[in-house]
Amino acid sequence: MADELGVLDGLVTFYASHHAVRAEKVLAKGGYRVMLVPGPREISPNCGVALQFEYTHIERVRELLAQNKVQIEAIHKHRVEVTEDRLNRMRGGG
Amino acid sequence: MAPEAQRIVYFDNAATSWPKPPQVREAIIGYLEQVGGSPGRSGHRMSIAASRLVGDARDAVAHLFNVDDPSRIAFTKNSTEALNIALLGWLESGDHVITSSIEHNSVMRPLRFLEQQGIIELTVVSCSPTTGYLDPDDVRDALRPNTRLVVVLHASNVIGNLLPLREIGAVAHSAGAPLLVDASQTAGAYPIDVQALEIDMLAFTGHKSLLGPTGTGGLYVREGLDLRPLARGGTGSRSELEYMPDFMPDKFEAGTLNVIGLAGLGAGVQFLLDLGMAQVRQHERALISRFLVGAARLPGVKVYGPADPDERIGVLSFNIQGVSTSKIGLILDQGFGIMTRIGLHCAPAAHRTLGTYPDGTVRFGFSYFNTLDEVDYALVALAEIIEEEEHGR
Numbered sequence: 001m002a003d004e005l006g007v008l009d010g011l012v013t014f015y016a017s018h019h020a021v022r023a024e025k026v027l028a029k030g031g032y033r034v035m036l037v038p039g040p041r042e043i044s045p046n047c048g049v050a051l052q053f054e055y056t057h058i059e060r061v062r063e064l065l066a067q068n069k070v071q072i073e074a075i076h077k078h079r080v081e082v083t084e085d086r087l088n089r090m091r092g093g094g
Numbered sequence: 095m096a097p098e099a100q101r102i103v104y105f106d107n108a109a110t111s112w113p114k115p116p117q118v119r120e121a122i123i124g125y126l127e128q129v130g131g132s133p134g135r136s137g138h139r140m141s142i143a144a145s146r147l148v149g150d151a152r153d154a155v156a157h158l159f160n161v162d163d164p165s166r167i168a169f170t171k172n173s174t175e176a177l178n179i180a181l182l183g184w185l186e187s188g189d190h191v192i193t194s195s196i197e198h199n200s201v202m203r204p205l206r207f208l209e210q211q212g213i214i215e216l217t218v219v220s221c222s223p224t225t226g227y228l229d230p231d232d233v234r235d236a237l238r239p240n241t242r243l244v245v246v247l248h249a250s251n252v253i254g255n256l257l258p259l260r261e262i263g264a265v266a267h268s269a270g271a272p273l274l275v276d277a278s279q280t281a282g283a284y285p286i287d288v289q290a291l292e293i294d295m296l297a298f299t300g301h302k303s304l305l306g307p308t309g310t311g312g313l314y315v316r317e318g319l320d321l322r323p324l325a326r327g328g329t330g331s332r333s334e335l336e337y338m339p340d341f342m343p344d345k346f347e348a349g350t351l352n353v354i355g356l357a358g359l360g361a362g363v364q365f366l367l368d369l370g371m372a373q374v375r376q377h378e379r380a381l382i383s384r385f386l387v388g389a390a391r392l393p394g395v396k397v398y399g400p401a402d403p404d405e406r407i408g409v410l411s412f413n414i415q416g417v418s419t420s421k422i423g424l425i426l427d428q429g430f431g432i433m434t435r436i437g438l439h440c441a442p443a444a445h446r447t448l449g450t451y452p453d454g455t456v457r458f459g460f461s462y463f464n465t466l467d468e469v470d471y472a473l474v475a476l477a478e479i480i481e482e483e484e485h486g487r
Contacts, residue, residue, distance in 0.1 A: 015331050015332060015339065015341060015344075016134065016165075016329070016330075016331040016339070016341065016343075016344045017133060017134030017135075017145045017330060017331065018134070018145075018148075018149060018152065018164075018165055018343055018344070019165065020145065021142070021145045021146045021148075021149035022149055022153075022164065022165075024146075025146075025149065025153070036137075036142045037137060038136070038137020038138065039137060048134065048135060048136050048137045048141070048330060049134070049137050049141075049142060049145065050137075069162065069163040069165070071165070071341070
């Protein structure tokens with residue numbers, strides 16, 4: 001989990017959840033590792049769901065989404081900052 | 095008098111389909127037990143799972159109707175709501191509308207309301223009293239400079255005849271007006287390709303041949319058409335704004351969606367996609383043929399609409415000379431366990447067209463789950479009703 005979040009350093013934001021779940025489906029089908037996460041408030045006040053992906057694939061991701069008529073708000077280089085270490089500390093109560 | 099009185103034969107699928115595929119039941123239970131959550135409202139996994147369910151249902155419907163961009167489909171509670179969104183959201187003061195004389199009240203009532211309010215001018219084009227056919231040339235003759243919409247059903251819920259959508263659409267488009275189609279009776283029973291048929295707006299219900307639960311339906315709006323929403327409220331998107339978002343599908347989906355229903359609808363449509371519409375249609379066509387051939391042999395039975403099974407869907411209206419529809423319906427239910435719908439079927443205009451107003455007709459509505467054996471059984475039941483009537487005289 002920590003590893004995955006570590007490489008999923010791209011973030012797509014959307015205006016509507018319809019497009020967020022479509023994006024997940026389209027990109028997963030295309031063989032990309034993606035993860036839907038709560039949209040970070042500091043980046044966008046819009047849809048509550050954002051999508052993390054590997055930023056190195058940004059051009060192909062953008063293309064695939066456009067081809068499939070998935071509308072996005074923006075793409076950022078951003079990682080949701082919850083590391084596995086931190087989660088473990090919280091789970092352990094420490 | 096009744097053989098096999100305990101048998102249940104459900105021929106009221108034109109009202110709502112029964113049974114549903116087991117996958118529909120499983121999807122509904124799956125939402126209750128494993129998904130929960132409100133779609134598009136939160137970022138936690140249960141909310142995202144609900145969003146995925148709704149997204150899968152939307153994708154399935156889009157696939158079935160050959161819609162490229164699933165966001166052009168908004169979910170509603172039924173066809174009626176979808177038709178109201180289309181009619182009230184598109185039409186403006188001074189517009190002229192053309193419709194057919196066999197429309198269901200879900201189209202006729204909103205149109206008559208708008209006409210009564212002095213907002214629109216309405217032309218109701220007469221269909222054939224024998225086949226229900228709407229001649230595209232008659233639609234052309236009804237065009238006016240201010241014609242802004244042509245709205246017709248795909249197939250009649252009374253007569254079962256299919257309308258020539260492509261030709262009617264061509265007439266509408268020649269005047270710059272979009273074509274709105276009420277697909278309540280055909281969605282899931284007959285192939286629909288919105289691109290090939292050049293349909294601009296399509297209203298469908300989920301609980302008939304799409305095999306989903308009641309309380310589901312939707313409206314397809316082609317790219318480039320801009321309608322006002324009927325209701326405004328929370329969508330989970332653009333929450334910082336106090337105004338309704340202007341993009342589909344959120345624009346028409348104010349308030350929490352019927353996620354549990356849409357879970358079932360998605361499963362119903364997926365069932366049809368897996369089967370293929372060609373197979374569904376082929377089976378229903380076989381049921382229609384069997385009934386038409388059998389009914390033609392029964393004395394005093396008049397079946398309405400086209401004699402050619404290729405011109406119709408599995409909605410068949412008939413009367414038996416000298417026997418009231420209510421009596422036939424009662425005997426079929428009580429004596430034979432056959433569920434039908436009698437009367438006017440919410441479409442008084444269609445019955446006026448046929449000359450069956452106000453008594454109406456007896457209507458059989460077939461589904462993919464009906465069998466040839468059930469059709470034969472119903473034909474035997476009708477023969478017995480006729481025989482008994484003759485003895486009773």
